[in-house]
Amino acid sequence: MNVWFLGTGTSQGIPIIGSTHPVCLSDNPRDKRLRVSVWLYWEGSSYVIDCGPDFRQQMLTCGCNRIDGILYTHEHADHTAGLDDIRPFFFRQGDIPIYAKDVVIESLKKRFDYIFTEGEKYPGVPNVVINEVRPDAPFVLGGKVVTPIRVNHGRIEILGYRIGNFAYLTDVKTVSESELEKLVGLKVLVVSALRIDPHDSHMNLDEALAFIAGVKPEKAYLTHISHLLGFHEQVEQSLPKNVFLAYDNLQISIE
Numbered sequence: 001m002n003v004w005f006l007g008t009g010t011s012q013g014i015p016i017i018g019s020t021h022p023v024c025l026s027d028n029p030r031d032k033r034l035r036v037s038v039w040l041y042w043e044g045s046s047y048v049i050d051c052g053p054d055f056r057q058q059m060l061t062c063g064c065n066r067i068d069g070i071l072y073t074h075e076h077a078d079h080t081a082g083l084d085d086i087r088p089f090f091f092r093q094g095d096i097p098i099y100a101k102d103v104v105i106e107s108l109k110k111r112f113d114y115i116f117t118e119g120e121k122y123p124g125v126p127n128v129v130i131n132e133v134r135p136d137a138p139f140v141l142g143g144k145v146v147t148p149i150r151v152n153h154g155r156i157e158i159l160g161y162r163i164g165n166f167a168y169l170t171d172v173k174t175v176s177e178s179e180l181e182k183l184v185g186l187k188v189l190v191v192s193a194l195r196i197d198p199h200d201s202h203m204n205l206d207e208a209l210a211f212i213a214g215v216k217p218e219k220a221y222l223t224h225i226s227h228l229l230g231f232h233e234q235v236e237q238s239l240p241k242n243v244f245l246a247y248d249n250l251q252i253s254i255e
Contacts, residue, residue: 001042001144001166003188003249006058009033010194010226011055011078013094023227030232035078036170038190038225045142047071049161049168055082061249063183066093069131072100073170075107075159080182083112083128090126097129097137099146101159105130135159150179154201162186166218166254170224172211173201180212181253188254189217192224205229212243222248 001237007013013026023031035052036120039062039143043157046064048055067089073079100108109116114125124230133139138147141163149160153171162168165187168176172192175183181184183189202224203211212220222239227233236245 001101001254002165003133003166003190003252003254004050004062004064005221005223005246005248006037006039006055006062007052008223008225008246008248008250009035010224011035011076012226014225016227019227020244021227023229023231026231028232030245032248033225034248035057036081038168040166042142042144046063047141050079050170051071051082051086052078052156053081054110056085059085067096069097069099070110071146071161072098072104073160073168074101074153074156075104075208076171079171080104080108080111081117083108083115084126084236086128087124087126089247095127095129097131099131099133099141101133102137133159147182149175149182151175158242166190167217171201172203173199175211183215183217186210186215186217187219188252189215189220190223192194192218193222193229194224195226195228196230197228205235207242212240218242221250221252 034054037050045068046066047069048067051070056148090096126199132146134149138145144163147162151160151172152174153167167186168190170192192207196201198204213245228233
């Protein structure tokens with residue numbers, strides 16, 4: 001399985017509009033981060049986790065010309081606002097499957113009511129096929145088992161996903177012991193690390209590193225990064241040898 005990090009930034013991205021913070025002014029391309037998302041592809045299958053406001057730009061950059069579905073972690077705008085930009089895929093492929101919890105589906109129906117409306121639609125509106133994800137019910141995509149992982153994002157419960165020996169957890173603050181059992185034996189763990197200082201609904205760097213040490217994956221990549229984490233090059237040098245700072249357009253392969 002191949003993983004393409006489409007975006008590794010937090011909800012405002014980096015640089016933040018109008019910011020004079022040194023990280024926002026950095027010339028290093030790895031300090032420039034679109035909203036968080038990944039593209040997973042293997043043996044003729046192609047899936048995206050989350051579809052944020054930078055989706056069009058991300059698809060053009062990575063050259064993806066087919067998606068077999070979108071998996072959603074939760075309903076916040078930085079993870080959902082790009083849904084309308086699936087239209088080119090819909091025009092070529094037909095209806096696009098989406099996979100999400102019931103609360104996420106209801107949120108999408110409100111924000112994109114013209115997509116989900118019943119009856120005759122305005123010409124050019126994409127169609128989606130709704131697949132409700134139940135947190136305790138693994139499902140199969142492209143011949144691989146997808147295991148939903150319940151995680152807490154502050155006051156709301158959202159989903160991460162394990163596919164084979166890979167797991168993707170973003171916007172995480174805490175994970176229960178029962179859900180940690182689903183993360184045993186990972187080759188690659190992707191987990192969010194917002195900044196240095198503590199945050200109410202996201203892990204900071206110390207919390208993410210402690211979480212990784214407990215899960216014990218072979219490798220871990222940090223994502224959903226704000227400018228307050230610091231410069232990519234400096235943060236990378238401070239990490240344990242099996243932990244890496246993800247960056248936009250990083251590509252990895254998992255056996």
